[in-house]
Amino acid sequence: MKTLMKYELVINEALRSALMYDMPDEQIYEFISFFGKHIGCDRFYIFEDNKKEHVAVNTYEWCAQGVSKEIDNLQDVDMNIINWWYDIFDEGKNVIIQDVETIKEEHPYTYSTLLKQNVKSLVVCPIRYKDEISAFFGVDNPPINENLGLTTFLDMIATMVVSFLKIRNAQIKTKRAAKLSGYSALAQIYMSMHYINVQTHQFHIVKINNVVLKYLGREALHEKYDIEDNFMKHMRTIYKKFCKPEYLEYEFDFIDLNTLEERLKNRKSIENVFYGKLSGWCRSRFIPVDYDEDGHLLHVLYCVECIDEQKKREDKLLYMAQTDIMTGISNRGSGEKMIERVLNNKVSGMMCLVDCDKFKAINDTYGHMVGDEVIIAIANTLQKSCRDKDVVMRLGGDEFAMFIPGVTEQKCAQSFIDRLFENINNIKIEALEDKKIVISLGACIYDGKEELSFDDLYYRADSAMYQSKKKDGCSATIFRK
Template sequence: SIRDFWTGVKSVPLIESRIIFKEITYMQTIIRYELVIKALRSALMLDTPDEQIDEFIRFFGKHIGCDRIYIFEDNKKEHVTDNTYEWCRQGIESEIDYLQGVDMDIIDWWYKAFDKKENVIIRDVETIKNEHVYIYNTLKIQNVKRLVVCPIRYKNEISGFFGVDNPPIDDHLGLTTFLDMIATLVISFLKIRNSQNKSKREAKLSGYSALGQIYTSMHYINVKTNRFHIVKMEPQILTYLGKHEIYDIGDNFTDHICKIHRKFCQADYVDREVEFMNLETLEERLQGKKSIDSVFYGKLSGWCRSRFIPVDYDEDGSLLHVLYCVECIDDQKKREDKLLYLAQTDTMTGISNRRSGEKMIERVLNNKVSGMMCLVDCDKFKSINDTYGHMAGDEVIVAIAHTLQKSCRDKDVVMRLGGDEFVLFIPGVTERKCANAFFKRLFENLKQIQIESIKDHPIIMSLGACIYDGKEELTFDELYCRADMAMYQSKKVEGYSATIYKKK
């Protein structure tokens, strides 16, 4: 090897040693260039920039003989840097999940070195123990004894850095030169990635035009600035606005859309629609929702539904862009009903899913409708899956769901919470006598369930209930917790058992 060869150089005369040293340096350069070419070939065999970058640094990590190679990308707006790519040698623990949002001030001395066109070389972390205590402690925890870090520059600006933990002890300077070359290629991959991401965003915006075929009009809006892009607009409205074709950008969506509604929306609905289009309250109204909508009567298309759909959020998690769409309800009613059914229904059992069931119960609680919530599940359900298979388990869940629905009234809420757990809300049941009568009838129906594939395995149910008097300010979660505590007591009893929560 080169290292073994160099050991023998000590006995060679000085002039010959210099010649040999130059030859070794040249050989190292050739080897490193060959590594770069091989790494590029290996990376370009993959499809996406992310995969290519991962493969690129994996290749060098393996051949350099270090513990870890990583890339950090700076977020100058937040003044933090994030570990975005990482390769670790086998047996080395990954750190990427813990190195997000790192304050750039913590490693400001690295950036000062970068500004001087210098790389960071720490041959022994003990040398920074007194001057850079935080970095020293962080590196010690990660078992980093030495490291080399090179900046990543884009358009003469530092945009991050490329580092190696515990590289080979010899030739740190040579390694930094090599890493500088690699960093240049890394920034090329990052530029390709960013370019592809930008193209995807532009394609996404163009894709809204196809989506707009089901709407009579569509706007793409920046909630922060009130600026908007018209994706689609009815010709009569364009004519009214003094436009003969769709234009790209407008500066004030609120004024623009209010002007349209005052002209083309029936008077009884104008004020409500203007309030619905208030961008200042939009984020709060959209919280936890996929969209919000409002119905109005339009002079051009009759009954219409306007809808806000969130598109994306900024780095702080605040709403950034939305789509504002208007559709004719009559033409799309069947499609709407089907989508609504799928959104609200548990696909396996056909009863309400968790999201829609919770909403129905929350609505009942908000309206102060008294009643009883029941939490129902199948005892030792896991053993059914383990013994007879998941298909048999699915049959049991479906049979239980249908029996619960058959045992309840149309106005009762029957929902599948998940797995073998179901929730019922029975309005009007507030007395123990009525509750016990309901439990008896329900259990009798559940005992009638017959599943051919598990005929030798009994289906046993437990139930925990909580009575709501219509006076307390309770949420679904609070009522659920009470029913769950009652369920805990029921589980202590073998066989069909029901317990009503008692407030201490």
């Protein structure tokens, strides 16, 4: 009875000491420190079980002066090493090893693990609370002949340890819930949002499309703040179903958490655009949330937003910026850039300049509306005579230019010109009645070897055009050095 009263007094004193602190982690550490000093052992520690990974993790440890800390070395300890401890716990007993040498033959893995820590004896007690807490705590090298009394003492404080762990877990859950609740408000502007631990790849689904959720076999998010594993596998499953195949590889690279820290270095966010089968054009984005004590990226938000309408507006503006509004073919600015790219890549071909003969007379005689109709008809004919990879552009007024990759021989060039002239000859403008449209063409061949610019080719083709203008009817001249 006196012994129990003595233990109760010590426990009450330990509680008062622990409650001087505000944070659960500080309270737990103070609690085990108090008992470690009182007992006179080398270490007092708590290991918490991760049943999913089948490992035990040293989460709290107090060490006597001069005793080496083991907490950094005892993370993710394979439960198989101490599986016989769990068998004893299941019998409602504590593990008592009065001399570590006695387990050398029967439990060699446990023996070698303890020997490395200079453990000669120990007492370990289980901590279990429903399915929420599964752990054990114990002491290394307690005073000789104190083991049996010590187990009674440890059993008495087990409930207190459970209480501290429950308070800690509740606070963690409350903080996480508050944080995710804040993100839920932010998520309103996104189609989906995930909160991810970059280091463990675990994640929370803050928001997700209901169609995607049903595809994953879930009618709803069962628990708003559930932790799930393997973010990349989760997203790959979704994208294989809902992302256009041609964008899959790029998005898979983008969601790679193993390279994310480097890609986010000194940046507030990174983004990628893909085409989704549910909502059209989408933008995915990683936003850093926080970093660990060593400065490494810890948590990020992965957000997906629909930008289909924005993309359509951007495409329209881009089209207007690059297109001749009257004819629908490339304007001078975009056409020059395309030809410059071809020249930079040393792609051989033929550059042609085309203009309509006596176009001013058509405008003066038949009016500008007919003149516009002629310009449009020539543009359509040039485009019809070319391939998709050929560059066709309007330089302005009645002047046009083309670049035909691969045409480098005189015979091939003449064949293209003949076909073009035939197509021009077939143009019919009702207001012109039987009057035919006549064009002049100047061309030059680029062999893919010279260092030439667009202006260089233009000068050569224009020199040839000058010769064509001296002839009647549709005529063409190819520049010769």
